Amino acid sequence: MPAVGTVARAAPWVGAMPWVGAVPWARAVPGIGAVPGAGTVPRAAPRSSRPEPAGPRDAARRSLWAQRRRAGRLRGAGWAGAERSSGARTLSLPQRWGWGAAAPCCRPPSSAGAEMLLARGRLGLLLLGALLAFLLYLLLPAALHGQRSRPDEGKRGRRAANNTARAGMAAGEPPVFYREVLAGTAGPGRPDVLFLHGQAFTSKTWEALGTLALVAGEGYRAVAVDLPGYGDSPPAETVLTAQGRVAFLDHVLQQLGMQRPVLISPSMSGRFALPFLLVRGDQLSGFVPIAPVGTKDYTAEQYRRIQTPTLILYGDRDTGLAPQALQNLQHLPEHHVVVLPGAGHACYLDKPEDFHRALLGFLHPLK
Known part of the structure; x- marks a missing residue:
């Protein structure tokens, strides 16, 4: 196919196409095999050496890549949650999605909250005891009086x-x-x-x-x-x-x-x-x-x-x-x-x- 060889020579980018060398018939076609780079598959450049895309769409892609890298680091660290520098409690990704760690509603209360609950419980017990003592104060004398008034009956x-x-x-x-x-x-x-x-x-x-x-x-x-x-x-x-x-x-x-x-x-x-x-x-x-x-x-x-x-x-x-x-x-x-x-x-x-x-x-x- 002489036309193919001619096209290959006239279009230098054909040799740079990685799939050209991978096609078996490309080696057999005269002119194509002589194209620089034909028959070999160039190695992919490292991710760090890839050119960063430009433009709004490319910026969105960069943001998506950054999120994926961050998610990968979190998974590698055992899905550990991080708190903000302001001290407010935040949720790790598995907590947000309901994986692994307990949801915030199921986390144990803080020491201040536990003390408040304990104080309320003690107050309730004191009120209940006072009520029972008052009822006994009212009813017990009447019962004892009834027993003393008619012992033989x-x-x-x-x-x-x-x-x-x-x-x-x-x-x-x-x-x-x-x-x-x-x-x-x-x-x-x-x-x-x-x-x-x-x-x-x-x-x-x-x-x-x-x-x-x-x-x-x-x-x-x-x-x-x-x-x-x-x-x-x-x-x-x-x-x-x-x-x-x-x-x-x-x-x-x-x-x-x-x-x-x-x-x-x-x-x-x-x-x-x-x-x-x-x-x-x-x-x-x-x-x-x-x-x-x-x-x-x-x-x-x-x-x-x-x-x-x-x-x-x-x-x-x-x-x-x-x-x-x-x-x-x-x-x-x-x-x-x-x-x-x-x-x-x-x-x-x-x-x-x-x-x-x-x-x-x-x-x-x-x-």
Whole structure:
């Protein structure tokens, strides 16, 4: 190709082109191989010896090169951050981009900030302690006063809470249903207590009222029965007469193993309790009539022969049976009277605390 050689000779820059010598056919073309520099690849000049470009675009390139060199130095130094000469905290490149070192929000606070947080924490603890001390100052005296004012009541409540009523059916004729709470801490010589009930009630009344548990908690065996035809006790024709009712109570005491009990008799149960009191009064440790029926069936002379300790108990709002019962029962020589203010015929339901207090006060001296 003579034209190629001619062109090569006419254009000296062709020999300076590094790729010309690298092309295989360039060596074979006449004229090209003779071009100075053809067939050899000139070595690249060092970066430091490269001519710096001029112009706005070249200035931008120089700036970019300088940034890249600076970034390379930072990477070589382990991405160490540098602070400005003014003392303000700056971020290294990895911190700015979220690499390696912790972000500024995660860096530990300065010593001044830590001291401030510590001071605030101490102040909060002091305020909390002062508040708790103030609350104890207000509440503790009231609690201690409540414990000192009623020391026995809490003790009785704990003893009563451990006693649970058990139910059963006394064998014999007629069968009798009963509920019983055994004495929690039986005292020496303390009598058993037998509870009868009124016409509208059963033995369940005394359990629900807490009377059985309370009395048992004081060391007494407490038993409540369902009279024939009431509650779970079947009817019995034998109790239609006074003698039959006395025999019924004899049967109950024998089957339940009760000796010299205290007999509690409200309202309708007076039909059972009063005949038994007149005939078997010496077999009772005490008698508590609560406005019972049938008191007018006996004379003052019959009452005077009874030596059984008696508590006549009624509510001041009971204007029916209570005055009549009091008029007749006051002939009993060993009696005293307790009137519950604000209570009606079933005074034990209207004023249970007053009733329990009066009952326990009567039981304690008995032997």
